Amino acid sequence: MTSIITRRRFNFGAAAAAATTPLLGHSASAQAPVGIGFIYVGPVGDHGWTWTHDQGRKALEAHFGSKIKTSFLENVAEGPDAARAIRQLAQAGNQIIFTTSFGFMNPTIQVAKQFPKLKFEHATGYQRTENVATYNARFYEGRAVIGTIAGHMSKSGQAGYIASFPIPEVVMGINAFTLAARKVNPNFKTKVIWASTWYDPAKEADAAKALIDQGADMITQHTDSAAALQAAEQRGVFAFGQASDMSSFAPKAHLSAIVDDWSGYYIKRVQEVIDDKWKSGDVWGGIKDGFVKLAPYNAAVTPAARAAADAVKDGIVSGKLHPFTGELKDQKGVVRVKAGETAPDEVLAKMDWYIDGVQA
């Protein structure tokens, strides 16, 4: 349910501010500021996925000051039309462009061919070229931590999961959450609703209500708004925030949140552009690398759940624990990860099967 109109707004304010600073006696580095472009799938005001990328952009401005000039286009629809938006930023003189949604993959590759001197960074994709790098966060590590909390805290043994689209990224999250919860409670079940959208607050809230009606007392999501948390708060069940700390929306229900932090990566890559050392590559950072963080636990989280969640987190950071350690079977009984082995990244990146306990 998206409107047929997409809004394209240039961040003229930032551009103008950067352009005027040299007039104020800044002459030590006579170089023109490095242009950095961002393509967002949602609005910067979503307080979710796009918001966290925009926080990364703001961190760049705070770190580099007048050495850079950032601009962004928000609410860019995924698919072929995105090429137009990416090209617009490429022609505007940016040297590196971050395209921050999976559906921008093909348009990014296409535009990158036409601008071989520019650098492109595509979030959550798998296609790379000389001038297109990919980056992603191991959100499944955060999901394993909150799954552990859900396993300890759920009375009904059922969680509701509001998912967007059945792409590997989302499937991986559902499995990681359910696996962690089933380590605590072997009968744990995760009921999934496919909302078929990344952002529709009213629908996300109604989906949460439907899941609560069907017995779920833990709500988690892979959509972008805080509406589901508000529904959980209203109905008196627990929930987890997505992408950013959403506790202000649901002070009682919000047990923790998986927080995305892109600022470290953005600063590192832009520094490489400035030093002319940028190379294409693939980075998949997790809790250890600071890409994924967990919001402070709610006071309602029991000491046992807290300790178990911290143990999972510490295990992931030290490398002793991998959320996808075998033996893992899909729902047809086919062994996907052998006993004692951990799923390699290639298997994770193509995940299209569910473990037992997932009702999708």
Next chain:
Amino acid sequence: MSDTILVSIIMTLVAASTPILLAALGELVVEKSGVLNLGVEGMMLTGAVAGFAVSLTTGSLALGLVAAVLAGIATAMVFAVLTLSLTANQVATGLALTIFGIGASSLIGAGFVGRTITRLGPIFPAALSEHPGLRAIFGHDIVVYLSLALVAGVSWFLRSTRPGLILRAVGENDASAHAIGYPVIAIRYGAIAFGGALAGLGGAYFSLALTPMWADRLTAGRGWIALALVVFAAWKPGRLLLGAYLFGAVMTFELQAKAAGISWLAPEVLAMAPYLATIAVLTMMSLGRKTGRLDAPACLGKPFSAS
């Protein structure tokens, strides 16, 4: 399906239908006067952000609702001045109004992202509004009952009152209405203001009742559904009520079916259901008609200038 789930479904269904019903009812009156305002989504968004901003700063939901109505009217007036006084193209202006509403609401709302308020609660005492069974009837907030009263009011106004007859005359034949001395432009200004008021109220239902927060594009395209619903209802308020609740029901059952694990249908098919239903009903309605105009007001979308 247990009774509590049934009651819960009804509550969700009514809440999901109400904002669409309000916005569509306003648009129905606008279209009955011969004006097509495609800016419903934009007016809903300015109403939503104004309602939230005022409720948050004053602490009063009532003031928030009033502000939403005023913001909806103010946005609608931009459209009215352009299309009525300056005879701009209604379709293009309406689309522009939506884009304007999205941008303006985002600008105004930038400082309110991440905040929340206490949502609009039921108006009846807890004995009724929290009663396990009667909750389905008495558990709603004031806007729900107001929307139902407005349907009855608009229906009566258009069918049985003289001003209603004049409004319809203006929409059916603006030149004749003008010739016998009715102020066509003034009447259309009034209708557009009413449409803006209800769209603003419908938008505020999101930010004050359904999801008490502000986030960009909070209404997520419901304004377009409201527009389609007016055609679906063949410009009749009674059918509009039916259509809005049918749409709310399909949306709610879709989610309940998924939560209950009914998986014989692909989720994509379930997500299409409300829209398939709309197309099916529209097709059925136009079958057996020769004109294909579906009872649309004859002057719908035509510019008028008194000569």
